[in-house]
Amino acid sequence: MIRLTVNGTERELDADIRTSLLDALRDHLALPGTKKGCDHGQCGACTVLVNGRRINSCLTLAVMHEGDEITTIEGLGEPGRLHPMQEAFLHHDGYQCGYCTPGQIVSAVGMLGEVKDNWPSHVSDRLTGSQDLSDTEISERMSGNICRCSAYPNIVDAIRTASDKTKEPA
Numbered sequence: 001m002i003r004l005t006v007n008g009t010e011r012e013l014d015a016d017i018r019t020s021l022l023d024a025l026r027d028h029l030a031l032p033g034t035k036k037g038c039d040h041g042q043c044g045a046c047t048v049l050v051n052g053r054r055i056n057s058c059l060t061l062a063v064m065h066e067g068d069e070i071t072t073i074e075g076l077g078e079p080g081r082l083h084p085m086q087e088a089f090l091h092h093d094g095y096q097c098g099y100c101t102p103g104q105i106v107s108a109v110g111m112l113g114e115v116k117d118n119w120p121s122h123v124s125d126r127l128t129g130s131q132d133l134s135d136t137e138i139s140e141r142m143s144g145n146i147c148r149c150s151a152y153p154n155i156v157d158a159i160r161t162a163s164d165k166t167k168e169p170a
């Protein structure tokens with residue numbers, strides 16, 4: 001038996017120990033919001049937060065995450081109680097078919113946490129201190145999330161809006 005804490009609720013699943021976190025969420029815990037695109041770390045559709053950090057759930061085993069706090073798109077928000085990032089994607093039409101969208105939204109939330117913690121990216125001007133969130137920075141930091149519909153300009157706009165809304169007053 002594997003015990004996971006998903007979206008604040010403890011869940012148990014009877015699964016093979018080789019089950020990926022992605023398959024555990026989708027096939028055992030009935031949480032289909034997290035998508036399977038490539039199943040080998042190339043597309044980002046399966047992004048979830050583990051203890052607040054974004055990871056590709058297809059690349060990790062569920063059994064490795066007993067005791068961790070796992071957040072999926074379903075845990076970020078729901079109709080009537082949307083997360084600011086979900087609202088911003090809606091407002092900016094940050095999607096077309098929508099298949100990549102849960103991964104984009106969860107990844108963007110994780111990404112803003114990395115910026116808040118002053119993590120540099122490959123295009124950052126400096127390696128320490130606070131980072132400016134230019135459009136180039138957003139694109140680079142979101143480069144692990146592929147959108148086959150190429151909704152990238154609206155995705156960047158949505159992330160910028162959500163970032164502005166969640167910024168703490170100076």
Ligand code: FES
Pocket residue numbers: 035036037038039040041042043044045046047056057058059
């Ligand atoms: S399904 Fe995990 S990265 Fe593509």
Ligand code: FES
Pocket residue numbers: 094095096097098099100101146147148149150151
């Ligand atoms: S909206 Fe279709 S893959 Fe991104």
